[in-house]
Amino acid sequence: MRAGNLFVISGPSGAGKGTLVARLLHEVPDAWVSVSVTTRLPREGEVDGIHYQFASGEEFQRLVNEDGLLEWATYGGNRYGTPRASVEEHIARGDQVILEIDVQGGFQVREKFPAAHLVFIEPPSLEELEKRLRGRGTETEEAVAARMETARVELSRKMEYDIRLVNDDLDVATAALVGYVNEQAEKTRG
């Protein structure tokens, strides 16, 4: 059996992290993805407990105070965090634990778990990223502009990640991500 490992997947909103993680879960049987807590309102089609655990500002703060979050960050005016207990349980159980979180959170995880593997998902270009964000149809003009600004900040830190994958062709990017996770996990096979 392989030991449990921790993988952080970051990259600008619209780079396709969600789709890549869904495919990874399908292809790697011992992969498990953490469900984050957020104070953001649910988007259409998002289900509490599946996409996120939706929480009020007070509930989120209570988790912070109780040391219930492994990391947390403010993104676009909302707070996001990773529940600590479930992540630790899944690592102990031998799962490949996936955190789909922003770069601020990624670096907090590296501090606490130096063995974590940090994967940065890049869009083919900023133009393509903007096109994808608009194509979603869920963001206002203002939100698109804010996410593009955040994307520039996130991209400026990509060299600090362990590996960068350009999500141009989804099949190619999926194969690269699955290959990387399996390669790292195999090193811990006992």
Ligand code: 5GP
């Ligand atoms: P969205 O609002 O588009 O779902 O997410 C916005 C950003 O927050 C994305 O970059 C996403 O990866 C990040 N995010 C989601 N959950 C967490 C979390 O638990 N912690 C941190 N630091 N970022 C998160």
